[in-house]
Amino acid sequence: MQSVDYIVVGGGSTGCVVASRLSETASCSVALLEAGPRDRNPYIHIPGAYYKTAQGPLLKRYAWEPRPEQQRPDGETMVQARVLGGGSSVNAMIYIRGNPADYDGWADAGAAGWAYEDVLPYFRRSENNNRFADAAHGTDGPLNVSDIDTIHPLTRAWLQACQQHGLPQNIDFNSGDQAGAGLYQITARGRRRSSAAVAYLHPALGRSNLQLHTGVQVARILIEDGRAIGVEYIQKGQRRILKARREVIISAGAIATPHLLMHSGIGPGEVLARYGIDVVRDLPGVGQNLQDHIEISLVYQLNGPHSYDQYKKPIWKAMAGLEYLAFGKGPATSNLIEGGAFWWGDKCEALPDCQFFLACGAGIEEGVDGVPGGNGCTINLGQVRPHSRGEVTLKSGDLADDPIIRPNYFGDPRDLEAVTDATLLAMDIMKRPTIARYIETRVVPDHPEPTRDAVRQFCQREAHAALHPCGTARMGRDAEAVVDPTLKVHGIDGLRVADASVMPNIISGNLNAVCMMIGEKAADLIRTT
Known part of the structure; x- marks a missing residue:
């Protein structure tokens, strides 16, 4: 019977890091077991192909039970990546760490050694940033974190509209201060996605003490x-x-x-x-303490080819492909979600509690439709520190049966009010001059001037999973x-x-960078405790 020193179950964002780091000790043998296939699908590695990986066959779909007021005829699904690299191989690559207060809250909740000052060295160890090199950022790690080389004019117009509304410019969401609007950095470099598999695991697979088993x-x-x-x-x-x-x-x-x-x-x-x-x-x-960011999508039809939707046409797609292959530049190097913001929904919160994303296209993410005119954009927004808690539990004693997932979105009424406020803010930003000149009409929601009550009902009815589940162990x-x-x-x-x-608690933003930090710290803990 075969044996190794360490078995790592799951080759996602954290598992790839843990397996790679443990295998650095030549005297230790490590086996990594992953349910999905190797990350050989070419769409994984092209940043601009995110719209493919976000809706494709590399995802495992779970049904989840909504609250009665959120029932929809087509049901609800929550997806998790099933491929080597996990979410880091299929996500939008947005590199966000959250607020320092998130981690201090972990320590206060009983996770001693996980305060911000404890985890910051692991973020820095992991990171190879192409712009920042300071107390918050590293430049020698395996994970490529970069500015997006190609920024769509629509992104810049939306960021200016945010400033016209009163949001300050933020040049670094990971500095410790999230408030404001700015460009996201992503886990990519040039023409290639930097997933946990690419950054950590692939270089380690040449080691004789590391086994990889997929499928x-x-x-x-x-x-x-x-x-x-x-x-x-x-x-x-x-x-x-x-x-x-x-x-x-x-x-x-x-x-x-x-x-x-x-x-x-x-x-x-x-x-x-x-x-x-x-x-x-x-x-x-x-299985208790399930948390996830709940998300709203506002979809706008544009009055011309002002987004990446134009590249759905064969001739434009071919031109983008040639530019990518020949020069490693152009639309295919963008993650399509280049700009965002952190701001307040609930004004009583000490820190921004809502996150915004501009997707320079319509129908990019699963569950979001395109627009009749073909050229659109999407504003995604969500509350980053929800109060609601759900659960994952068994459906039966058969492992082949998926678990029952009850996220309990909006179970705490404060969450719905915050998302309603953030939705109204997002709609108002889209009326500002620098972005309004590109807008033909708002498609979702289609009411021209909805009341606050109508927006609340829209949010309750149309909110969807942001696919950042956490907290269940x-x-x-x-x-x-x-x-x-x-x-x-x-x-x-x-x-x-x-x-x-x-x-213990969800962090203020996308989870992928945090999962890799957990992997870095876990490897140290395994070696020393």
Whole structure:
């Protein structure tokens, strides 16, 4: 029977980092198990092909249960990447760390050692920034973080409109001060996406002590006498066992991680017993504390070819492709979501609580339609620190059955009010002169001058998942915590969780950079604790 020192379950943003860093110690053997395929799809590596990866076959779709007032005829889905590199291989590449106060809040919630001053060195260690080199940014890490070389004129017009509304310009959302509008930096360099697989794993695969297995479904964690000793997995229809001499690290993401833990007998005892699963460790917090950013999309039809939608036409697409191949420049090097802002929905919040994105096109992201005229743009916005909490729980005792996901979006009424305010702000920005001259009409919502009540109802009805789930195996020392601050699962030796599920509270912005930071810190913790 095969064995290694460390088994890492999940080759996403965190798992790639953990496996790569652990394999730097030549005397340690590491196996990385990923359910999806290798990251060979060419669309993954072209920044401008984000519109393909955001809606394509590299995503695992989960149904989630909305609140009654959010029911839609076509149902609701939450997607998670299923490919090597995870979300970092398919996302919009936006590099955001959140606010320093987010991490100080983690420490206050029982995650000692995860305050901002503790995690900043790991952000810097990971980063190779092409513009900033200061106390907040690193230039020697494996992860390429860059300005976007090609900025669409519509993005610049929208950022000017934000300033006309009164938002200050912000040149660095990761400086510790998020307030204002500005250009995003992305995890790419030139013509190529810098995913966790590209940045961390690919350079490490030449090491003889690192194994990679893709197309692998881990069925359960093997536990003997209170210790994780390996995993049982399915590959090409065959059940196999891999033993871990030191530790098993679960990095499967905020949906799959609690699902796997529960099917391995670790979770709420009452739920496990209901489905005939032997209780190895009664941990009521597994699957609880689910958090996600809820998002609204405002779609506008433009009065001419003023967005990237024009590149959907064969001749323009061919020209962009030639420019990309010949010079590594042009629209294909853009992530299509170049500019954004952080501002207040709830004026009582000490820090900006809403994030805005301008997508220079319509129908780029899953669930957002195009426009009748063919040329459009989309304003996406969401609350970055929601108060609502949901859960991931079992549907049955069969691992093949997806879990039940109840995000409970807008379960706390403060969230709906903040998103309503942010939506009204976004609509007002689109009336400012520098952007209004490009607008033909607003398609979604289609009411010309909606009242606040109408906007609230629109938000409640049309809000969708921002696809940033986290918190379902949170850090802490209390009875509801799943892992301690060293990421060890309470009551089980040799088992850790390292992914977005360990976050006590969601951070103020996109999660990908944070997941890689968790991977960097996790590798140090595994080696030293």
